Ligand SMILES: Nc1ncnc2c1ncn2[C@@H]1O[C@H](COP(=O)(O)OP(=O)(O)O)[C@@H](O)[C@H]1O
């Protein structure tokens with residue numbers, strides 16, 4: 001903090017890499033062109049500091065989901081660099097480990113496994129990690145308490161409201177303690193009250209230290225983030 005020239009948003013990537021992950025997310029001159037020629041991201045530069053809560057807004061089709069998919073390592077940029085927690089995704093070998101440990105993902109449709117209980121839906125993403133089955137159970141119960149769903153452990157997803165299902169999806173995204181939570185229109189199917197409760201939860205995990213990147217076309221909801229990034233036709237609009 002003593003060096004006034006070291007703004008976290010303008011420090012060059014080389015310094016960032018040396019000093020550890022000062023940024024949770026860095027996009028440098030990122031272009032994404034889909035087969036067929038649509039340019040979904042048109043030379044995007046964006047830096048998100050650790051512990052920031054950023055909302056990306058803009059009309060349908062402006063490139064929000066594409067941006068989120070690149071940060072989640074679900075897709076590659078056509079050109080440019082994407083770094084998450086100081087790691088360059090374009091040169092990273094083990095993307096599956098990255099997806100499992102570095103980021104938590106929440107989508108508009110919750111994608112819970114329909115035949116598994118709420119508890120099992122959370123435990124399942126911890127298979128193959130260092131946790132014993134007992135530790136997985138304890139962690140899942142703790143997470144359900146955090147998202148205020150204690151008592152619903154043995155329900156099936158179909159026996160929950162939309163807002164409750166989405167809270168299970170958030171608990172699942174948090175299970176492996178990611179440093180970055182990525183959410184794409186997580187409130188898109190919810191009524192306003194349920195949407196506000198989801199935002200309460202994002203605020204809470206952000207206050208606990210997690211970086212949150214939320215994509216939403218709902219500008220009012222976006223005002224609850226620390227910073228709003230507006231997109232228009234594949235570019236940042238201020
Ligand atoms: N897999 C794809 N193949 C081709 N074009 C796509 C694909 N995914 C998205 N697009 C196009 O890229 C643009 C940005 O889409 P998207 O990132 O989904 O926007 P948003 O999430 O803001 O609605 C749109 O024009 C969309 O039609």
Ligand SMILES: [Mg+2]
Pocket residue numbers: 064065066184
């Ligand atoms: Mg989208």
